[in-house]
Amino acid sequence: MPDHHALAPLRRVSTDILEVAYYEAGPTEGDTVLLLHGFPYDIHSYAEVVPLLADSGFRVVVPHLRGHGPTRFLSGTTPRSGQQAALGADVIALMDALGMPRAYLAGYDWGGRAANVAAALWPERVLGLVSVNSYLIQDIAAAAEPLDPEREAGFWYFYYFLTERGRAGLARDPQEVARVIWKRNSPKWPFRERDLERAARSFANPDYTDVVLHSYRHRLGFAPGAAPYARLEARLAELPPITVPAVTLDGLADGNFPATDGSSTARHFTGPRLHHTVADAGHNLPQERPEAFAAAVRDVRDLRQEHAARDRPTGRRRDTT
Numbered sequence: 001m002p003d004h005h006a007l008a009p010l011r012r013v014s015t016d017i018l019e020v021a022y023y024e025a026g027p028t029e030g031d032t033v034l035l036l037h038g039f040p041y042d043i044h045s046y047a048e049v050v051p052l053l054a055d056s057g058f059r060v061v062v063p064h065l066r067g068h069g070p071t072r073f074l075s076g077t078t079p080r081s082g083q084q085a086a087l088g089a090d091v092i093a094l095m096d097a098l099g100m101p102r103a104y105l106a107g108y109d110w111g112g113r114a115a116n117v118a119a120a121l122w123p124e125r126v127l128g129l130v131s132v133n134s135y136l137i138q139d140i141a142a143a144a145e146p147l148d149p150e151r152e153a154g155f156w157y158f159y160y161f162l163t164e165r166g167r168a169g170l171a172r173d174p175q176e177v178a179r180v181i182w183k184r185n186s187p188k189w190p191f192r193e194r195d196l197e198r199a200a201r202s203f204a205n206p207d208y209t210d211v212v213l214h215s216y217r218h219r220l221g222f223a224p225g226a227a228p229y230a231r232l233e234a235r236l237a238e239l240p241p242i243t244v245p246a247v248t249l250d251g252l253a254d255g256n257f258p259a260t261d262g263s264s265t266a267r268h269f270t271g272p273r274l275h276h277t278v279a280d281a282g283h284n285l286p287q288e289r290p291e292a293f294a295a296a297v298r299d300v301r302d303l304r305q306e307h308a309a310r311d312r313p314t315g316r317r318r319d320t321t
Helices: 049-055 084-097 109-121 149-154 156-160 164-172 174-185 193-204 208-219 227-236 263-268 290-311
Strands: 011-014 018-025 032-036 059-063 103-107 126-132 246-251 273-278
Touching: 011 084, 018 049, 018 084, 032 049, 032 084, 032 109, 049 059, 049 290, 084 109, 084 227, 103 109, 103 290, 109 126, 109 227, 126 290, 156 164, 156 174, 156 208, 164 174, 164 208, 174 193, 246 290, 273 290
Parallel strands: 032 059, 032 103, 103 126, 126 246, 246 273
Antiparallel strands: 011 018, 018 059
16 A cells, blocks of 8 residues: 655755755745654654645755664764764754755754754754754753653663663664554554554664664763764753744653643743643654644744844834934
8 A cells, every 4th residue: 555644755965974865845945944853753753744834835854863764874984873962963964965054943852852952052053943842952961860760661761772682672673662662652642553664664774773872871871972072062061042933842642751831941942932732642743743743833933933023123213312
């Protein structure tokens, strides 16, 4: 049976270290939005979001993140890092390769973190941000602080991936690892077997295991960062604010990340911000509630335009007498 929601065919472009495989849709002259997927998911989290945004006038670009799908490292000597600075730097490098001066960034999980990093460190490149679960820059210095036991149980794979047993398990059966995580992350999402199988095809990337393990080992302080990202990680350790217009989302049925009213992360957003909760949505919010995610992208465009109009000079002559 043909998959009418497949994001194909893919295009490819080279950055300084990657050949990035990506899907593109929409008018070339429209505002661009990059849609960034999470782990353990793939670009098809956005299969139903893409046409909604293309119809709203956006140029839509959906890349496979490093270690996923056909995206490949150009050199065998490049560290297979999954740390947050690497993910954020990849976003800017992709924009450079595509000749894209500025764009909206939207994502969840790993993709949301990449978007947060790019927005915080390169705000001049980011028109606006949509982020599921709000502020996602990791406070690695606080990684040893425990969460409540219920949430720790949901993050079992963080600790599994610290071990060589976890490496072997992920390498042997990434699809079943993803199944367990999907169920916990989104208890109300009745995903189909073909949804999981399609996403799992992107896990066949030869660098998938190394990138995933480094991501979790680094964030918990069990692996050093790659040297090329040391300066960026030092800046991220300061938990820099998001100054660009932002719309943040929480799914009310997220099994691992309890929904909030946004106030707990408000200090990290110093630009205009809206926060929404989404009924019946779990962690993979764009695939579970595509219309809500697409609406958030339209909202951040409106928020930017409203903010720009408010700051624009009126052109009226000032009376100085």
